[in-house]
Amino acid sequence: MASPPRKSRPEPVPPELETGGTQAEFLQRYDADAYVRPSVTVDIVLFTVVEGALRVLLIRRKKHPFKDAWALPGGFIHADESAEDAARRELAEEAGISDIFLEQLYTFSNPGRDPRTWVISVAYYALVASERLHLRAGTDASDVDWFLLKDGRSGVEVHRVGGGGPVELAFDHAEILATAVKRIRGKLDYVPIGFQLLPERFTLSELQTVHEAVLGKPLDKRNFRAKVQRDGLVKATKEKRGGAHRPAQLFRYVDNKRE
Amino acid sequence: MASPPRKSRPEPVPPELETGGTQAEFLQRYDADAYVRPSVTVDIVLFTVVEGALRVLLIRRKKHPFKDAWALPGGFIHADESAEDAARRELAEEAGISDIFLEQLYTFSNPGRDPRTWVISVAYYALVASERLHLRAGTDASDVDWFLLKDGRSGVEVHRVGGGGPVELAFDHAEILATAVKRIRGKLDYVPIGFQLLPERFTLSELQTVHEAVLGKPLDKRNFRAKVQRDGLVKATKEKRGGAHRPAQLFRYVDNKRE
DNA sequence: GCAAGTAAGTGTTACAGTGACACTAACAGG
């Protein structure tokens, strides 16, 4: 409210650099090696929809801190890759999944978010069609698994697929997850991200189910169908798919004009 | 499209850690100190509106690389602060401005974005009322200055206030700036950020001018006034302000319900 | 072969927000 702090520098700085001049001048003389540097990781919130419900991929931690707690997949960024590269690499390594929709979410940098050391995390969110999921062969199912998302009293909760109470996440991963859920819900209204959660061909009912799972609320069938068709996001194929009922038209996603 | 890459690790890794087990297990055994770590900076795109035109704050570089080029204000994150703290601190130090609207924009991490070393930057954008700007006393005006933003052929361009051709920015700061402009334009439609660019009391014409400056296009007077009043974002005060013309009602921003 | 079950598919109406459009009101200065 009052006058701003002008110089507060609680970092280890080589004394010979602490001379006069503006901050801008100071920065130019700066030797990056003189400062402590953080570790920088990526964390990925990978969503899918199975049986009409939204799910996230989590990985069980084997060591302290947060031993045996569930955490988002992720890892360190390497020096020759971008954060997005790192996120894609980690997804390939930990879940055997590549070529998927992935966008940067937010960068979490609260000091103390990792109790051991200074770690900044660039979070991403990603979407996969449940058909494309094959958890890595040789991975014990007790180490990597999908969890249900439910809207609880205090925001979104994570539950085991089998049932049971809410699961606690390691670090600030609950916050990251909440941010990601908020983001995809907000985005679904005006960007066609729902298609990322479906195979190439799908029925309009399947598409609607996916939207309902993401938003956590039911949608009107006629309005939904009218909208996606009016927006030209979808194109009928020649095939149909049936069961013990009227067969459904199969559609493809069509990218008529991207932003 | 085909099978994803499973293990590519071009980083310096202590050989004794490269044993079997999943990536998840590997991470647990990980010693953060063994890896090279990046420097992490913040860069801030500080906007204001003066005389109906959008401006950004830039700082002239004194050293190589990009000696004498203009760059966004910014600096290193310290170990005891969050990225947002760092951004606010840098704004206070470099522009003498505090208590302003500031939001995270995007994290830029392309390897090679800094030609010297590995630097990841968490970018922020910020808005100030032009009345609150007092460039730091003692700062040479040739080192820190406001620049006009214009919509050119290939995206947004930076121009000196006096005139002249487009100015080139250091590093990937042109990309950061373009991202920031896109973001505030998109956000203006559904979040009342325009008020951040005005003093506490303002006329509706002033508010409209600010919106027009941000969007880079004219708006209809009646529609604009109807909208802000219908949304209840604004409350009339008792004062008016006049010149050689009909006096204008002064309004205050009212935060009726935030998200 | 027909009845029951099941999911697919289809239109209309009311309401809200948006964009286009032109004139009158209130003041200062000469």
Added chain:
DNA sequence: CCTGTTAGTGTCACTGTAACACTTACTTGC
């Protein structure tokens, strides 16, 4: 009191959205 200048005000057409129920096409079991 005339001129210049900015403030202020309403309507209509269009578009998108939300609410609402019945018919169609197939499979299965009798």
